[in-house]
Amino acid sequence: MLKSQLIAQSLKLLAACLLLISFAMLSRRRTQRLVILFAWQGAILFLSTCLVAYDAGLTELWYSAALTLVLKVIALPWILHRLIQRLGAQWDTEPIVNIPITMLAGLALVIFAFGLAQPISMLATTITRNTLGIALAVILLSFLMMITRRKAVTQVIGFLAMENGLFFAATSATYGMPMVIELGIALDLLVGVFILGIFFFQIREQFDSLDLHHLEALRED
């Protein structure tokens, strides 16, 4: 009983850290920092998945925890890191909306997400049910980050962070998605990052910059 309570408490703690990191990502402008934060997010996800797996005694979740560790803590941050160095895109330019306002909007989103998750967590039976609101908030915050940034690299990080939120939502509402789906998503992410990496080089070659407002010229009139 005590052990289970301990696990539940630590899960809540980890969830809070996840939310904190999301806000940190919103406030940061250096892309290298963002990659490190993304890696931290993956590490927390790994820990929380391990805890849930231990508590529920599901071997499948152990696998997905291992997958998270390999992919989101090591592989993707490393790829992104190399990419940023090769592209020389350490700094993002001024965001479209300034950072304090973005943070305020993020606050509103968190409240909205918690309100939304309330009736759903009532129905859930897992020990992680209280964290569903946080998972939703992480998704929305990452989305917000994608909207407010100009550089392509930051948007990709936002996209990956959003997937982290989805994964957390899946483990917290139920005990994760079926293994097949999880594997599929993992592969998608990997391939997606590779393709986007190639795109970055192409975009830079075309416009001498990774700023996305150049893409507006592509619109057909």
Place this chain on the structure above:
Amino acid sequence: MNAHLYISGITSSAIAVPALRLLLIVVAFWIVLGLAGLVRPCSLRVVAHLLFPLGAAGCLSVALVAGVFLAANRMSEVMILPLGLPSLPFHLRLDTLSAFFLLLLGIAGTGISTFAAGYFRSGVGTAPALLCLQYHVFLASMAIVILADDAYLFMVAWETMALSSYFLVTSQHRIPEIRRAGFLYLLMAHLGAICILLCFGVMQGGSWQFTFDAMRGASLTPFWASAAFLLALVGFGAKAGLVPMHAWLPEAHPAAPSPVSAMMSGIMLKTAVYGMLRISFDLLHVRFWQWGALMLAMGLFSALYGAIFAAVQTDMKRLLAYSSIENIGIIFTGIGLALLFETCHLPLFAALALSAALIHSLNHSLFKSLLFLATGSVLHATNQRSLGKLGGLIRRMPWVATLALVGTLAIAGLPPLNGFVSEWLLLQSFLFTPQLPHAFLNMLVPLGAAALALIVALSAYVMVKFYGVIFLGQPREASLGHAHDANWLERLGLGWLAFGCIAIGIQPQIVLRAAGAVTGRVLGGAAVSLRSSIWTIVPIAPGQASYSGLILLLGIVGVVGITFVLVRFLAHGRMRRTDPWDCGYPWQTPRMQDTAEGLGQPIRHMFGAFFRMERELPSPSDVNPRYRIHIEDRLWRALYLPMARGVQRLADMAGLLQGGRLAIYLLYSFLTLIVLLVFVL
């Protein structure tokens, strides 16, 4: 007699060969034929001399199987094909209604395929093998539309039909006008298909079962039943060419190669009639007299519209296309009348009107195919589609001219040919409208009979123009002297259809019995329609009216024979060859003949309100006078162009969403997500 057949049909069905299986084998055979051509895609010889004749044999066997099924009045057969999506197998069903339309498809298809074997020559545009593939897929999909017993298979076949016919229409896709006509056709076909899809969606009635059996069992409120009916009317009306959904017909028919025009006009339009009958008489469990009145009004208007516009056309295939609109109008008039009678509990009269509609469908598929094919032969021989440049072809193309004459007489509704039978039956059923129990209706509907008489007369006028300008008089162009007659395969195809026109005209009892098998089932079994013998057909009572094609034919042959004998042997005694009296004009040039425009002029004058005309009249002192007239459909400007402009405006407004900024696009999905989440909350 029919009741007897009905009972014997039940007993014989137990031992009979399943007709549905035979039909499916033919359908598969068609598809194999179509694919077989691809082995040697550019070889015209294989396609023309082997594949098309084999396809015609397939058509003939469909007609035979369907005919035997109808004659024996068998019970319906059902079958489930394990094809399609995992949990949605294809349901098939053959009953008398589908058998009747398969009979139509088989008979008309035999003639058209035989003709097509001789028609497609040096490949202009699409390769012969592709034409052959699309042609046979088109045939097969029409057969499946008629056999389908669930909405899913019906829609799949319906769309296949639309697509394959689209490719056939645009087989000469290098010409911009043909591409435009094809696009208009595809657009209208899709609008119609959407309406039909929605109609099925309404008819499943909340059960989410899309088999026709489930729809028969569904109970709809009057509102939703009416909605389903109206959707079906718009959807099938767009395919059939009912005014105001007719705009594609006069564009697509001239664009298509002639066998394709014949197939579309002769058979494909009838699949729409079939769909309308299937939905309004079979699938919907309630019917209201307002539906019948609406359909009657639309049918009559279409018929009048088509006849008037046909009279002023100068392109022979456009003329025939408008004539198709007219005939479809007549068929829908019959169905509307049948609905009216049926909802007023007068099943005998309903059976009469429905028989008239069914037989007119069959007749139209015969004579309209015949005429379209004849225009194909003329087109091959002269490279001219404009009536203003033809003339005098009866001397150059005697076979085509003779066979086309049968078609024109039939479509003009002259006895003893088949057109007369159906139009006469329809007029007969109009005569019973005073028995309708609605006060205004029974006074107004007889006016419809008057309108019908006007339409029939106008269509006869149109046919005089069609035949007279193309085949009679003097050639209007010098090049017409090189025109050659059709080859033997073409003659065979035309001859088969002409034979059908004559046979049904003389022995209408056969098709009446077939139609009786349909109406007997559709209208609840009790309504055995017509008492007829080999000699005469009697719609309701012998005292009222009866018609005998055979006696009439014997009368005509007798009178002509006696006159000939009298004139030849008694009056003249010997022959004297001399020039005919030339009315005081010593010479006549082709320019002195009545033109297509001239023949259309009285109609243009009388029904001026229907047209939008632009005329260039030369002044009397002009040395080189040029007379030009351009006639447009008023509905095109009144209905279609505003709709197109509206769609354009909407599209422009939607285009504003596309700002080009990635952040804005992301914001769209973000806001959508938030709104949906709020909605969940």
